[in-house]
Amino acid sequence: MTETKFAPRVLIFAHDEAVGGEIRDAIRNGAADGPINLYVTTDLTQAVDTVRDREPNAVIIELSGDLSHDRTRIGELRSIHPNLMIVGVYSAESNSASIPSGYMVELVRLGVSDFLRRPIADGELNGFMSRLAPQHNSNEPSRNGTCVAFISNKGGVGKSSLAVNTATALSMQYPDEVLLIDASLQMGVCAPMLNLSPETSLLDAFQQRERLDSTLIRQLATPHESGLLLLAAPSDPVAAADIDDQSIVRVLNLARRTFRFVVVDTFPLFDQVVMSVLDIATRSYVVLDNVVPTVLSVVHLLRLLEDLQYPQERLRIVVNRYQQLAGNPLIDDISRSLRMKVDHVLPYNRRMITAANVGRPCAMDFVRWSKLHRELKQLASEIIALQPIQAEGSR
Numbered sequence: 001m002t003e004t005k006f007a008p009r010v011l012i013f014a015h016d017e018a019v020g021g022e023i024r025d026a027i028r029n030g031a032a033d034g035p036i037n038l039y040v041t042t043d044l045t046q047a048v049d050t051v052r053d054r055e056p057n058a059v060i061i062e063l064s065g066d067l068s069h070d071r072t073r074i075g076e077l078r079s080i081h082p083n084l085m086i087v088g089v090y091s092a093e094s095n096s097a098s099i100p101s102g103y104m105v106e107l108v109r110l111g112v113s114d115f116l117r118r119p120i121a122d123g124e125l126n127g128f129m130s131r132l133a134p135q136h137n138s139n140e141p142s143r144n145g146t147c148v149a150f151i152s153n154k155g156g157v158g159k160s161s162l163a164v165n166t167a168t169a170l171s172m173q174y175p176d177e178v179l180l181i182d183a184s185l186q187m188g189v190c191a192p193m194l195n196l197s198p199e200t201s202l203l204d205a206f207q208q209r210e211r212l213d214s215t216l217i218r219q220l221a222t223p224h225e226s227g228l229l230l231l232a233a234p235s236d237p238v239a240a241a242d243i244d245d246q247s248i249v250r251v252l253n254l255a256r257r258t259f260r261f262v263v264v265d266t267f268p269l270f271d272q273v274v275m276s277v278l279d280i281a282t283r284s285y286v287v288l289d290n291v292v293p294t295v296l297s298v299v300h301l302l303r304l305l306e307d308l309q310y311p312q313e314r315l316r317i318v319v320n321r322y323q324q325l326a327g328n329p330l331i332d333d334i335s336r337s338l339r340m341k342v343d344h345v346l347p348y349n350r351r352m353i354t355a356a357n358v359g360r361p362c363a364m365d366f367v368r369w370s371k372l373h374r375e376l377k378q379l380a381s382e383i384i385a386l387q388p389i390q391a392e393g394s395r
Helices: 017-030 044-054 067-080 103-110 122-132 159-175 202-207 214-220 247-259 272-280 291-307 331-338 350-358 371-386
Strands: 009-013 037-041 060-064 085-091 110-117 148-152 179-185 230-232 261-266 283-288 315-322 344-347
Touching: 009 017, 009 044, 017 037, 017 060, 017 110, 017 122, 017 148, 037 283, 044 067, 044 247, 067 085, 067 103, 085 148, 110 122, 110 272, 122 159, 148 159, 148 247, 148 272, 159 179, 159 283, 159 315, 159 350, 159 371, 179 247, 179 272, 179 315, 202 247, 214 230, 214 350, 230 272, 230 283, 247 272, 261 272, 261 315, 283 291, 283 371, 291 315, 315 331, 344 371
Parallel strands: 009 037, 009 060, 060 085, 085 110, 148 261, 148 283, 179 230, 179 261, 283 315, 315 344
Antiparallel strands: none
16 A cells, blocks of 8 residues: 655745745745645734644744744744744845844744745755654654545535445444544535434534534534434535635544544535645545546546645545446546546445435445445445554543
């Protein structure tokens, strides 16, 4: 199995957009080892929200030369993330004579770990990028659970059914440690597939986002007999339109700190909310069936993700409801069209449709000789294997 590349997240906090763009371009040009997620802002409130919601690996902050001003901005960021890596950037025009005595020393005391001079040289960036790489230390357990997303840009391929059954299969092994989030805001169907009638939903999490914590997110989720918890899609599609991508990111990051596994079902349309889910997800499963229009739509989806520099190694291809009918493309045909191997093939099975109609996931009723159940079990095992080893008592 190919190891997933680390895609660092960096916030650039500058005084004006021009400087922010200059720093962003320098980092992009110097990030030769792989993809990097960059966020640029000139507003302190937005910077604080980005640290809270996106959990960047580092913040590059343009220094003002005014210690009081810089202390306030750095303090606000550190109040959200005490261990945040902060790198200060100053202009080449700021020579030693123009920098107040003790200014740099005080910044180090405030937690600035490094300094870069504009224009930023490649050699300086190489050192900075190497320090962004995760440091594997067995004495420091991971704080985040595994988040997986099921995506498709075409409805009717069984994506939601697959998300529900995968979450159920995980919860059978890890009861009360699996959260299923129905992020298909306009047409969520996870609740009826689980025969649940939730009294709360993602809309409640959005409305209480400022006080959202691990206790509240569990209270807003609806428990299922399998052991999973569901954070349902809003019942009102009009109200759901208020939920933005930043709110989804906040919910997902909190969910990862609260649950061992987070499974996200998405709306079959590629928008900012789906892109934010993909940004957070450890792995994303692209779901399709073996009919020509769906295969062609996924070709366009993969091309879009490539243009957005989304890491291909974080994607897996799942062919659902596979049938060998006349005219239907075979697995090899699909692989050639997508220029990616098909990772999972789930055969067409009436049990899956019946299960969706009666609200009881078929993953709850394991059938030993069923190829469908074997594939579901293999899919769940792959997700479990993504979970870092947890220190005893870390959860």
